[in-house]
């Protein structure tokens with residue numbers, strides 16, 4: 001029987017395009033310190049560490065060795081996790097598993113990215129199979145352009161929907177002091193002036209390259225009462241992997257997302273996700289992906305997400321708050337991005353999110369990460385110990 | 387403020403790599419190079435035909451040792467047109483160019499490649515295409531130069547597959 005597990009501290013850096021004032025270790029130390037402060041813990045209270053970031057991006061081998069040296073992990077047990085876009089959420093899952101299984105009592109998960117130090121595009125290119133498709137692959141934009149077109153065609157969503165999503169996320173990011181891109185967008189006409197990357201995808205539809213780090217501290221039930229902060233309970237988590245090469249005929253598919261959420265919801269008695277879950281922090285690298293994936297996760301019927309978006313349904317102070325932090329489209333230090341989803345969800349459930357705190361009494365939070373060729377991690381957090 | 391005070395160190399990594407094809411892909415590329423044939427593998431259990439070929443069926447986790455030769459004709463499942471050149475290294479050629487995923491007749495899966503000899507405005511999902519092979523072939527995926535639209539009346543007798551863009555077997559049993 002797994003032990004009850006709680007998140008008792010979160011910390012993140014201020015995310016920016018470049019952080020020339022710190023090296024990688026120093027950047028990670030900022031998140032670790034903020035996290036310990038939030039949990040009211042000393043570094044000696046942490047038994048083990050889970051560290052991670054993207055492979056290849058900063059051009060350094062054995063990155064965790066340098067992280068460990070700066071975040072207080074020296075001499076302690078731990079592991080490095082690097083699962084592409086899902087890295088941050090997998091870090092959290094490994095920490096949950098360490099604690100739930102009883103291997104360690106208190107674990108810190110910490111992810112970072114410092115994208116200005118390397119070649120993100122070259123790193124991403126190596127994801128593809130060298131025999132068949134590496135010669136023609138270039139990165140994420142093509143995929144998300146195709147995804148946007150598909151969503152428009154399948155649901156009849158008009159082209160301005162991407163910009164409408166961005167306006168919501170920009171409003172959320174303005175309220176989140178940690179967010180990277182803090183755009184002032186006055187109206188939809190102004191939003192629609194953003195240049196195309198690949199139509200219908202505009203520059204404002206796609207996530208930025210950010211630098212930053214995020215950390216959480218996870219502990220077991222027995223250790224919780226000694227700690228100052230209100231704990232956020234880890235209810236469940238799930239990971240789904242998907243084929244690498246579109247071998248089933250090149251069709252656009254979101255079955256990995258659906259599989260992850262439906263497993264999680266079924267196991268936890270969630271039949272009306274939009275009512276039972278108070279807040280979603282979903283890892284969507286583009287505005288259009290956010291709409292489609294809300295449907296894929298089962299929060300809306302097919303074709304319903306953009307109609308609810310038009311009504312403003314997903315704002316932080318409205319019916320179903322989605323990405324009140326501003327989401328991945330505003331902030332994307334990749335190795336930390338999935339962990340930020342979990343951390344932001346925890347802040348919401350604690351009631352500590354500040355100006356982007358959701359309006360309703362939070363009960364359950366849903367956080368995801370996505371990466372590679374469709375890997376999905378989904379985490380369910382609870383404000384109550386059940 | 388602080389940016390003026392900090393420095394960077396510049397560097398460039400040289401990371402050569404050489405990936406072994408393995409027996410299965412070796413057979414495919416040898417047949418393509420030496421005889422201009424397109425060989426696929428078939429799963430004995432679910433009967434799916436894989437192009438590109440692979441040794442293990444991801445659905446059944448079965449080893450595949452059956453080979454089938456496919457015709458050069460197929461159906462365009464999806465495509466995109468790239469209008470923007472930004473990198474000689476990352477892009478296969480100067481823009482504009484078109485990429486597509488083609489399901490060869492008899493296959494259940496798609497092969498990603500360039501589309502050539504085509505008016506981009508006339509590209510359609512479901513259109514019939516054929517592989518154009520290079521004269522001098524080296525044993526890699528670019529031995530196929532590109533896929534071009536199949537000309538009217540040139541449907542060969544061995545491309546017996548339907549014109550439907552839907553895969554024959556397989557997909558229907560998913561979901």
Ligand SMILES: [Zn+2]
Nearest residue numbers: 429432443446
């Ligand atoms: Zn099979």
